[in-house]
Amino acid sequence: xxxxxxxxxxxxxxxxxxxxxxxxxxxxxxxxxxxxxxxxxxxxxxxxxxxxxxxxxxxxxxxxxxxxxxxxxxxxxxxxxxxxxxxxxxxxx
Numbered sequence: 001x002x003x004x005x006x007x008x009x010x011x012x013x014x015x016x017x018x019x020x021x022x023x024x025x026x027x028x029x030x031x032x033x034x035x036x037x038x039x040x041x042x043x044x045x046x047x048x049x050x051x052x053x054x055x056x057x058x059x060x061x062x063x064x065x066x067x068x069x070x071x072x073x074x075x076x077x078x079x080x081x082x083x084x085x086x087x088x089x090x091x092x093x
Contacts, residue, residue, distance in 0.1 A: 012039070 016024070028035050045053045 024035060024038070028038055042053070046057065
């Protein structure tokens with residue numbers, strides 16, 4: 001029995017777009033790797049705080065925050081216009 005036989009494995013389920021999945025599968029095949037091997041290697045680099053991976057994670061977090069702010073701003077603008085439409089003193093009631 002090897003050390004790997006004693007390892008507890010956890011499953012991670014992710015959703016990718018069809019296009020991303022296909023491109024990743026092709027890239028994995030070209031490099032004679034499985035998608036499992038790719039994700040395991042990436043996860044290890046992240047938990048070991050590889051500076052390149054940390055930079056990528058920070059950029060993802062920034063992009064997510066900016067997207068949320070843009071969505072919030074759009075929602076706020078729509079709400080303001082609705083209030084203006086309904087409470088416009090120039091339009092009379």
